[in-house]
Amino acid sequence: MRDGFIKVAVAAVEVTVADTTANTQKIIALINEAVERDVRLLVLPELVTTALSCGDLFFQQQLQHKALESLEAVLQASADNDLVIILGSAIIVCGALYNCAVVIQGGTILGIVPKEHLISPCGIDQRRWFVHPKTVCRQIELFGQSTWFGTDLLFRCTTVDDLVIGCEVGVDLYSISPPSSRLAVGGATIIANPSVINELVGARDYQCLLVKHQSAKLACAYLYSGGGEGESTTDLVYTPHLMIAENGRCLGQRVDESGTLLISEVDVQRLALERRRRQITACNMAFTTIPFALASRPTTLTRTFPTRPFIPSEGEQPARFERILTLQALALKKRLEHTGIKRVILGLSGGLDSTLALLVCIRTIDMMGLGRESIVAVSMPGFGTSARTRSNAEALSALVGIDLRTISIAKAVSQHFEDIGHDPQVHDATYENSQARERTQILMDLANKLNGLVVGTGDLSELALGWATYNGDQMSMYSLNGSIAKTLVRELVRYEASRLSDDLKAILLDIVDTPVSPELLPTEEGGIAQKTEEILGPYDAHDFFLYYILRWGFSPKKVLRLAVRAFEGVYVEADLALWLSTFYRRFISQQFKRSCMPDGPKVGSVSLSPRSSLVMPSDASSLLWLAEVDSRFV
Numbered sequence: 001m002r003d004g005f006i007k008v009a010v011a012a013v014e015v016t017v018a019d020t021t022a023n024t025q026k027i028i029a030l031i032n033e034a035v036e037r038d039v040r041l042l043v044l045p046e047l048v049t050t051a052l053s054c055g056d057l058f059f060q061q062q063l064q065h066k067a068l069e070s071l072e073a074v075l076q077a078s079a080d081n082d083l084v085i086i087l088g089s090a091i092i093v094c095g096a097l098y099n100c101a102v103v104i105q106g107g108t109i110l111g112i113v114p115k116e117h118l119i120s121p122c123g124i125d126q127r128r129w130f131v132h133p134k135t136v137c138r139q140i141e142l143f144g145q146s147t148w149f150g151t152d153l154l155f156r157c158t159t160v161d162d163l164v165i166g167c168e169v170g171v172d173l174y175s176i177s178p179p180s181s182r183l184a185v186g187g188a189t190i191i192a193n194p195s196v197i198n199e200l201v202g203a204r205d206y207q208c209l210l211v212k213h214q215s216a217k218l219a220c221a222y223l224y225s226g227g228g229e230g231e232s233t234t235d236l237v238y239t240p241h242l243m244i245a246e247n248g249r250c251l252g253q254r255v256d257e258s259g260t261l262l263i264s265e266v267d268v269q270r271l272a273l274e275r276r277r278r279q280i281t282a283c284n285m286a287f288t289t290i291p292f293a294l295a296s297r298p299t300t301l302t303r304t305f306p307t308r309p310f311i312p313s314e315g316e317q318p319a320r321f322e323r324i325l326t327l328q329a330l331a332l333k334k335r336l337e338h339t340g341i342k343r344v345i346l347g348l349s350g351g352l353d354s355t356l357a358l359l360v361c362i363r364t365i366d367m368m369g370l371g372r373e374s375i376v377a378v379s380m381p382g383f384g385t386s387a388r389t390r391s392n393a394e395a396l397s398a399l400v401g402i403d404l405r406t407i408s409i410a411k412a413v414s415q416h417f418e419d420i421g422h423d424p425q426v427h428d429a430t431y432e433n434s435q436a437r438e439r440t441q442i443l444m445d446l447a448n449k450l451n452g453l454v455v456g457t458g459d460l461s462e463l464a465l466g467w468a469t470y471n472g473d474q475m476s477m478y479s480l481n482g483s484i485a486k487t488l489v490r491e492l493v494r495y496e497a498s499r500l501s502d503d504l505k506a507i508l509l510d511i512v513d514t515p516v517s518p519e520l521l522p523t524e525e526g527g528i529a530q531k532t533e534e535i536l537g538p539y540d541a542h543d544f545f546l547y548y549i550l551r552w553g554f555s556p557k558k559v560l561r562l563a564v565r566a567f568e569g570v571y572v573e574a575d576l577a578l579w580l581s582t583f584y585r586r587f588i589s590q591q592f593k594r595s596c597m598p599d600g601p602k603v604g605s606v607s608l609s610p611r612s613s614l615v616m617p618s619d620a621s622s623l624l625w626l627a628e629v630d631s632r633f634v
Contacts (some may be wrong), residue, residue, distance in 0.1 A: 003558040004162055004269020005299040008190070009039040010225040012240035014258040015051040017232050020066040023049055026259065027070075027087065028077045033261060035081045040294055042261075043192045045227025046088035046115075046170045047099060049074075052196040053232035058129040064092060071102060072143055079107030082295050084155075086167060088194035093140055093149055096131040101167040101194050103155055103290075110155055111148040111290050112140075115169035116179055122198055122236070137288045151179060152287045154186055159293045162272035164188045170195040173210055173224075184218035185280060186287045189268045191218070195226045198236035204255060207241060216248025219274040221266035229258040247274060251303055264303050273553045305566040307540055309547040310485040310604065321495040324488075324603050328480055329363040331601030335478050336453060342370055343452035345443055347473075348377035348397065348404065349519065350389030355396065355511050356489050357457040357480050359496050362400055375402040376452060380439045382409045384519035386528045392514070396507050405446075409438045432520035436472030443476075453477045456598060461486035461539055463597065463608045464546050465583065466590020467518075467532065474593050479600030483607040485546065486516070486539040536586075537579030541571060545583045550606050550614070556580060556628040581629050588622035 011030050016022045027048060034042045046052055049070035050063060057063050067090045078085055085104045090097055091112055099115040114133040118126040137150025157163035166183030173180065173193055180191040191214070197207070207226070215222040222245045228238030242254040242262045251264040275281050312320040336342065344361050348354050358377060365374050379393050397404035413434050417424050424431065447454045456476025458468050460483050468474040481489065490512055497508035514528075516539065521530040533539060544563055548554045554562070563576045594608045595618055607613035 002298055003555075003561060004160075004267050004272070005265040005301060006041060006160065006163060006190075006268055007037075007039050007263065007265050007299050008041045008043075008221070008223055008244060009034055009037075009261040009263045010043045010223050010242045010244060011261045012045055012225065012227040012229060012242060012258040013048050015048060015227065015230040017051040017230065018054050018057055018063055020049055020063075020070040023051070024070040024073050027074055030259070030261065031074070031077055031083065031085060035083055037261065037263065038297065038300075039083060039261065039263060041084045041165070041190070041192075041223070042086070043194060043223045043225040044085070044087035045225050046101075046194045046196045047090060048087050048194070048227060049089045051231055052227075053234070053236075053238065055232075056129070058090060058097065064090060064097065068092070075104055075107055075109065075143060078104050082106055082293070084110075084165070084292065084294075086165075086192045086194060088169065088196075090130070091142075091149075097129060098133065099126060099130040099169060101169050101192065103153075103165070103167065105292050109142060109145055109147040110292055111150075111153045112142075113153055113167040113169065114149070114151060115172060116151055117172050117175045120171045120197065121174055122200065124198070124236075148288055148290055150288060152182070152186070154183065154188055154287045154289045156187070156289050156291055157294055158291050159296060160268070162189055162268040163294075165190045165192060167192050167194075169193065170197060173214065178214065180214060180218060180220070180222075182285065183287075184220050185282050186285045187281050188220060189271045189275070190221045190223065190266060191215075192223045193225065195224060196228055196231065196238060197226060197241075199228070199239045199241075204241055208243065208250070208253065211243045211245050212248050212250055215245040219247055219271050219278060219280055221246045221268070221271060227258070229256075247271060265299055265301055269558075270552055270554070277553075301565055305562050307544060307566045307570070308487045310488045310543055310606075311491055317491070317495070321492055324484070325360060325363060325492060325496075327603045328360045328484075328601055329367055332360065332364045332455070332478065332480060333367055335599070336364070336368065339453065341451060341453045342368075343374045343376060343450055344455050345376045345378065345447045345450065345452040346455040346457060347439055347443055348379055348393045349385075350379075350391070350393035350396070350511065351514065351519075352486070352489050352493060352511060352516065353457040353459050353462075353481055354393075355508065356484070356493050357455055358396070358400070358402070359493070360480055361455060362402070372401045373403050376446070376450060377402055377404045378443060378446065379404060379406045380409050380442060381406070382413065382435045382439075382519070384435075384517075384521045384523055384528075384530060386519060386523050387526045388510075388514060388528070389519065392507055392511055396504070396511075399501070399504050399507065407442055409435055409442070413438050427521055432518070433469045433472055435520050436469035436518070440469075440472050440475055447477065455480050456600065457481055459484050459486050459489050460606065460608065461543055461546065463594055464550070465536060465542060465586045466593050467536065467586075468593060470593050474597070476598050479598045482597065482600035482609070483602045483604055485543045485606075487543045488604075537575070537582055538571075541567070541576060541579045542583055545580055547606060549583075549587075550608075556584065556625050557631075560629065577629055581626055584622050584625040584629065588620050588625070591616050591620065592618040
């Protein structure tokens with residue numbers, strides 16, 4: 001259960017209508033399997049002890065008593081373990097019959113939650129058999145135990161921070177104001193729904209959307225156990241539908257299958273962090289909180305984590321990439337229209353970032369109906385400029401029809417070295433930063449001369465690592481790529497290559513394959529001598545760190561654990577830990593560069609703008625985070 005991961009399961013039971021003995025045997029078999037597989041929370045369907053489609057048989061005393069006997073047998077089967085079991089059953093309270101979710105652990109009934117909405121979307125009215133709950137909560141006696149009965153019950157784990165369970169039943173989810181909404185506001189990080197809903201064509205897709213939407217809206221995990229197999233088909237068809245969702249993401253889904261567990265791990269720590277960020281939980285709401293405990297055991301992760309979290313899934317990429325590029329273009333268009341400027345200036349190095357910026361500038365200028373001569377790209381070769389990047393910049397400019405100007409910085413920088421008394425053979429920060437600042441000066445002065453706007457090309461990953469020269473390439477008049485991670489920059493350029501002419505495609509793909517470099521150190525036989533990823537570590541790893549640190553606020557140990565899981569077979573743990581230390585050290589120490597970063601559009605969930613996204617002091621210490629990374633190996 002380290003790092004907030006809880007192994008959960010949902011399952012459907014192939015019920016026999018009104019045969020509580022057969023149903024109980026199958027329920028207990030699933031409980032035993034869950035215990036063997038170290039599941040900590042198991043959710044079974046609505047009215048699983050009897051089946052939902054018993055109709056007026058629910059009025060029969062025999063069935064009512066047998067439902068209670070079934071529940072008592074489940075209670076006994078749970079006595080020797082700490083698995084939390086939530087299942088649906090008919091319960092008599094104060095002489096009235098309720099459709100309930102029963103929460104059981106270790107031979108104890110923790111609480112009973114009655115179903116609130118008894119009319120299904122297809123018109124089945126369970127009010128014929130079951131009573132709508134009138135009371136919020138009360139204590140009752142059942143099987144010689146005192147337990148809680150009511151709609152506003154929360155089950156809080158005393159041994160796992162942030163694990164709070166709330167229950168709603170079946171079509172409660174479909175209501176305008178589902179119980180899960182108030183339960184989440186009260187603190188529930190996991191919503192369990194024992195359900196049985198008849199199937200119609202398209203209904204499963206709708207249920208999937210509802211579950212994912214509710215988990216996203218409430219920043220919760222949603223465990224939907226939709227039974228159905230074995231239910232009566234007198235008028236309707238019931239089929240199993242199982243889902244585990246977390247904050248809008250489906251961790252697992254299964255249809256038309258009973259008797260097997262759908263298992264995943266939900267991250268209640270992540271959900272709680274998101275709750276705090278969005279200020280969802282309100283402690284002033286009145287709930288009855290029931291404590292329970294889980295023995296401390298490690299949770300083996302079976303769920304996967306994408307190595308490139310800023311990249312959408314393959315099927316979503318074309319539409320998502322197109323939208324990102326459009327948002328960038330619209331943002332730049334607005335800035336140009338507001339300032340009355342009709343010309344953009346950018347440094348074109350032949351590298352990834354400046355290529356993406358150029359492609360967006362082209363979209364913007366075309367959108368505004370201006371000629372492409374309105375784009376002035378400047379190639380500024382220096383001591384480290386390679387033949388490959390320079391030729392790609394020149395060929396790309398020619399093919400897209402923009403104004404490319406070549407201004408060498410070598411003479412000006414050499415004069416500058418002489419002026420400040422710097423030995424050009426000493427390739428230190430002065431040597432590198434002087435070149436970056438000279439390039440920025442050229443762009444700024446050229447923009448003044450041509451009444452243009454300097455478009456910044458640096459990306460989110462470089463900003464996070466502080467891999468930019470203060471008052472050099474860190475500065476521009478509009479930071480176009482400032483919220484685009486390096487891994488995403490690469491895929492956006494690749495996407496544009498796929499939709500352009502063969503000549504352009506060849507150049508863009510070569511740019512994608514070119515090693516990332518600031519090209520500030522002298523070339524080696526005309527080739528790139530300074531490769532960023534050999535110095536800092538791979539951007540795949542740094543973007544992974546960036547996402548989970550900035551978007552979710554995870555601790556260093558947790559980020560490293562997820563990275564080890566995600567990059568298994570690609571990078572070893574020792575290297576990942578080294579790169580994570582590099583990330584923390586540079587991220588915290590380089591805030592001063594971000595504190596004065598220029599305006600630019602935020603197009604994703606992570607941005608480092610001091611105005612809209614990251615409020616952080618420039619003189620914070622990184623020791624707290626670095627110490628935890630180092631302790632991983634103690």
